[in-house]
Every structure is written in C-alpha cells, then in structure tokens.
Amino acid sequence: MGDKRVSRREKEKQRQRNEMFAAALELFSKKGFHNVSMHEIAGRADFAIGTVYKFFKNKEDLYKSMLMEKAQEFHRALKAVLDTKGDPLTVLRNYVAAKGAIFAENVESVRLYYAETQGASYNLKAGLDRDIQSLYDEVLEKLTSLFRTGIRKRLFRKLDPYYMAVALEGLTNSFLFCWMEDTEAHPYEKNVSLMTDMFLEGVATK
Amino acid sequence: MGDKRVSRREKEKQRQRNEMFAAALELFSKKGFHNVSMHEIAGRADFAIGTVYKFFKNKEDLYKSMLMEKAQEFHRALKAVLDTKGDPLTVLRNYVAAKGAIFAENVESVRLYYAETQGASYNLKAGLDRDIQSLYDEVLEKLTSLFRTGIRKRLFRKLDPYYMAVALEGLTNSFLFCWMEDTEAHPYEKNVSLMTDMFLEGVATK
Amino acid sequence: MGDKRVSRREKEKQRQRNEMFAAALELFSKKGFHNVSMHEIAGRADFAIGTVYKFFKNKEDLYKSMLMEKAQEFHRALKAVLDTKGDPLTVLRNYVAAKGAIFAENVESVRLYYAETQGASYNLKAGLDRDIQSLYDEVLEKLTSLFRTGIRKRLFRKLDPYYMAVALEGLTNSFLFCWMEDTEAHPYEKNVSLMTDMFLEGVATK
Amino acid sequence: MGDKRVSRREKEKQRQRNEMFAAALELFSKKGFHNVSMHEIAGRADFAIGTVYKFFKNKEDLYKSMLMEKAQEFHRALKAVLDTKGDPLTVLRNYVAAKGAIFAENVESVRLYYAETQGASYNLKAGLDRDIQSLYDEVLEKLTSLFRTGIRKRLFRKLDPYYMAVALEGLTNSFLFCWMEDTEAHPYEKNVSLMTDMFLEGVATK
C-alpha cells in the first residue's frame, strides 16, 4: 500500500512537472529565455510561484530540465532509427525522414534546441550546452558509424566518415530551417530527400 | 580648414563608434544581449554611459547597428565573390572558400549573426531579423542564380536551383560550426571543400 | 473563516496602501512630485521598493491615486454640507466654516490639491487634472445652485450665480492660503467668516 | 569710445539674456520646470548649452531670474496704479482693471507666477518663493493702505484693512483663473468688476 501511495504521489508530481514544462516550453519558445518571467510560467501552468521553485531550483534549472527532456526524447527517437539493421543507405534515408517527422511535431522545442546546439546560446550561463552537445554527439557518432560501415562495404568513397555525417546534418538542418520559417512555401520532406540523395550520390562510389 | 576640422571630427566620431562596436561585439558575443549591461559596454569601451547614449538611442539600437554593420561587411564580401564572371562551379568553390576566410576572421560577429539568422533570436524584438534576413536573401538569390546558370549550361542536373543553394549553405554552415567549436580539431577549409565537391558532384550531370 | 481570512487580508492591504499614501503625501507635499524618488517613499513607508510597485503601477499612479483619494474625501465632506436643507445663507456660512475645518486638518493634501486644481500643475502628464477638476466642478455647481436659490428667494441680487460662487471660492481660498503660510498670524476662521459676510452682504438685496 | 564699446556689449548681453528668458518662459510655462531640459532651452534660444551656463549658474538660477524679472515687471505696473492719487474706491477699481489687463498680456508668466506664489511651488528648492513673496507683500501693503485710508475717510467699515486686501486679491484671482482656463467662456473684466463692486459695497459703510 505504501508503495502504491508513493507511486501515486510520484505520478502526480510527474504530471505537475510536465505541466510546468509545457507552459515553459510554450513561453520560452515564443519569447526567449530572458523575455519570460517565472511568474508568467507559474501563471500559465496554474501553479503558485513557490510551487514552481519546489520543482526547480531556479529559472535556469527549469529551462535546462525542460529542454533536456525534450532533447532526450528527440535523440531517443533518432537513435532508434539509426540502430535499425539494414544497409546504411536505407538507414540514412530513414533517418532523414524521421528527423523531419520528429521535428515537425515539435517545432517549439526544436527552435529552442537549435538555439542551444548551434550558433549562439547565451540564454544560459553554459552547462546545458555541454549536456545537449553530448547527446547530439551520440547521434553524430552513430551517423559516422553508418558512413564508416558504408565505406567498408564500398557503398561510399573513402572519405572521412565523420565529416560526411557533419555534411549530412548541415544539409538536412538547413531544409528544416527553411521549413520552420515558412511551412507552406518549403515542404521539408520532398526537398530534403532529394538533396540528401544528391549528396549521397556525390559521396557514393562510382 | 573648416572642412578639415569637420572631417577630423567626423573621423573621431567614427573611431569612437567603432570602439563602442568593438566592446559591444566582444561582450554580446561572449554573453548574449541580455547578459550584458550598457554600463558594462561603456566601461569596456572606456566611455561614460552618457556618451554611449549620444551615439545610440538605446541598447537595442546599439546591438542592431553593430550587427548590421558586420552583416553588411560580410555580405559585401560574399556578393563580390558571387559576382565574379566565370564558370559556376569555380565561382561556387571560390564562394565556399571566401565564406570560410571571412568568417574565420570574424568569429564573434558570426556567432551573433547566426543567432539572428537562424534558430531562435529572441534577443531583439524583431526588426533586425528582417534587415539581416533580406541581406542574406540576396546572397541566397545569387547562389540560386549560379545554380540556375549551371543547370542551363548542363553542368548540373535539372533540380530546383533554390534548394541547391539552400543545401550548399547548410552544408557549409555545419562545417563552420564545427570549426567554431574547436578550431584545431576541425579545419574548415579542407573539409568543407571536400564535402562541397561531393555535393556538387552529386548534383552534377553524369 | 475563509471570509474572515479574506477580509483580514483585505484590511491589511488597505493598511499598507494607507501607509504608502501617508509617506507619499508627506514627501510629495514637502518636496513636490519630481523631487521625491520612489525609493524615498518606499523607505519612508518602510516597504521594499518592489512592494510599492505591487500596489501602484508607477510613480504617477501612486501620486494620482493618493491625491484622488484625498480629493474625494474633501469633496464628500463639502458636498455633505452643501446638501443640507436650510436657508442658503446659513448653508453658505456652514460651508465656509466646514471648508476651513477640513482643510485645517489636511494641510499637506490641500497644498497638493491646489497645485493640481489651480495655477500650473506640471507634475503629471495631465489626467488627474481632469478627474479632480470634475470633482471640484460638482462643488462649484452646488454652490451655484445655492446662490440661484438665494436669488429666487430674493435673498441675493439678480447676478450670475456661477460667478458669485467663483467669487466666494476665491475669497475663501485666499484666506486659506494666508493661513497655510502662517498659521499663527492668520487665523482662518474668524477672518474668513467676517469677509464672507461682507461679500454676502454685498450681494444681498438691500 | 571704450564707454560705447562697453555699452554696446552690455546691450548685446542683455539681448541674449532676454532671448534666453523668452525661450525659458515659453517652455517652463508649457511643461513645467522639471519637464524642460537645459538643452531644450538652449536649443530654442539658439545658443550653445555652455553659453546659457555663462549667463546663469544653473537651471534654478535661470528659472528664478526669469520669473523674478517678470514679477518685477508686474509689480512695477501694479504699484504704479496703486500709487495714483485719488479716492480709494476709484484706485481700487483701477487696480482690478489693470491687474486683468496686465495678466491678460502675460498668461504664460502668470501661470508660473501663481505656481510660485500660491499653493504648491515645488519647482524650486525654495528661495524664489521669498523674493517673489516680498514683492507681492508690497502690493498687498499698498492695498491695505488704500483700505485703511478708505476706512479713515469713512468709505469703508471698520474692519481689518489687511484682510480686506486679502479678500479682494482672492476674489480677483479666482476670476483670473477662470479666465485662464477658458478665455472665451469667462471674460475676466466684466465679471470681476461686478463682483468686486459687490464686495466693495459689502464692506462699504451703509
């Protein structure tokens, strides 16, 4: 009984945490870290400000936790695709498609995610950076592995597999940004597949 | 003499403006818009706070002006390369090389630049966004033109030239980011050239 | 219990508000709107600056609210006297006496009040002006009514009753100012009554 | 020659001083002491800010000097009327008329003047107050004298002549304010004369 009681409580806690995350995500994504106040988040999530501070020791902690959770979700999904058996080319193509699908369903988080992964992430005094980076590095490594395998199997030319991965990421990301800016004008899926194929053909053995 | 006097003044003004820009760039680039105070910038530039406000009507104005100036500098240089006559392939290769060179000399600005161009730029209440975007769009258009010409000349396959440009930009940017993160580990020039060639080969007519 | 709790809270809030009003009144009255800082008021009222801003959205709001409350208090009292039944002459005499009594107990507010009602009130960007004026106009109207009634009853000569009211107000105010400048030297009550009588006699039917 | 030279210079100085006064008067009268900056005044008067500080040691000094000059002008004119020989009643009536005429031509200054003379004058840290008061006291004294003479001549009842003066001042001022608020609706001259007469009749011997 005690067990269940604890578990019930634990679940309730998790629910509250998620509500705070949802409010935070929406606001941070719309206005940026510095243009959102803790009161605003608490209000939107329908909690007292003090309650929020029971869950997160400060604003940065809330931001980091929220984003980290999202990042883990993304990477779990991406790694799942990358871990499927099969010929590297197919896996890579599936990866590109999955990336599009996942991000399309999480525009808000992705926006924040890229603010942290790339370019300038001054929102936080660093720290999240590292954690998210290391998650991302895992994906990059898996991609690198795929290219390495592809090279061994003579599917791809003998080029640095890591940089092949980097190139693929850059290429797909830029279509993602296009799409985020104007969803209508720039359908991600078709374009990215085509261009990815071009690239893959470019690195393919002749 | 009056002329010289004025010109001297004007030059002095420009010098001061540049010093403020330098201080602002350094600080904004290191800590982000919201984590830098006007007092900090004034102090670093060795001016009284009031003097800074003689030059810029507020913090946002300083930020925008500084970044806009840098952006114009970049785009002037990039467009110069893109406007050279020659076969599209060579021009594109020169562009990629120039991009690397320019950005290598302006890491700080580039960091801020990408914070505004891509992902999430919540630093400003918009406005800069538009201006920088439109600068960038010019470059993208020129790239698109090059690809279009290339297609007409049967150098490239019949694909959407705009998305070719987008793909190239994404690819090169991702090497730029790699390089910015760890200058030693990831020399931009060699890698980006190689991968660009792979991509160009991919889109090339067989 | 919940009720009581709320009412207790409400009362506490009101108490705090009043303390802020008191501090603000004292300081504004002594030094003027622009020569008093919010920190000063907060300090004098023994609140943190942030607490003051929980009650009033800015300095102007505090000033206006405080003065408006006082103005309403005054006018409520004055109108009460003006609304009593009785022959106009007696009512007018009572009014003059009441005005003296009320103002004697609120020198500070009266000072501010007149700064807004008369002469130049540049303290605010207008707005209060209107609100206080309209309060004052009600009093003036009631006075006018009294004179009008007096005229109909052949107590006063057939003169413009509005200007009679204006004249009475001016006359009594000037004694008020005398008294405020030097309480000892210029006892309001005796002098104002005498001179009011002179004036009333002047406008009386012969 | 030296003399003329000096005098010429002196005149030029006076002219500049007057221009500054004019700009200051206009701005202070429109916006109030605290809402006008020294730069604004300098700009309006077409002088460099430093030049203004050559003439006045600070903002307060400029304000005081300007207002004092105006005050002296007014009082000189008023006292001239009060010093004319003739029966007190006529002199008093002339005084009331003159007051109206003078103020009608100097609305701006009058506004400021009353801000200092009456109610709350927090524009300055005091000082001007005294000087203007003492000027005003002279006028009040002359009025008092007139009433005293009138009493001796049995024109007026045996009442305190000082308070008669105070009453007259209050009465006329209140018409002045009416007129300043809405020049069209409340013509000063007719109304004030009528009401003054009422008052004078009230204090007249029967």
Next chain:
DNA sequence: CATGAATGAGGGTTCATTCAT
C-alpha cells in the same frame, strides 16, 4: 505542503553640469 506577499539587486536611461578646444 502549497502559497504568494515581500524583497532588493540590478538594469536602462536621462539630463544638469563641466571644461578642453
């Protein structure tokens, strides 16, 4: 345990005044 009133450090900005030219 949840609450939200209270706190006060810190930031952006203005403007009176000075002084080198």
Next chain:
DNA sequence: AATGAATGAACCCTCATTCAT
C-alpha cells in the same frame, strides 16, 4: 568668448527568489 562633447549621479522600474503562514 563661445561651444558642445563628455560625464556620471540618480532615477524609475522589473523580476528572480525567499520564507512566513
């Protein structure tokens, strides 16, 4: 003598965080 660039104290206000209830 006139100028106006430079100064920096001081102000209004926000918001992350705490803690008594």
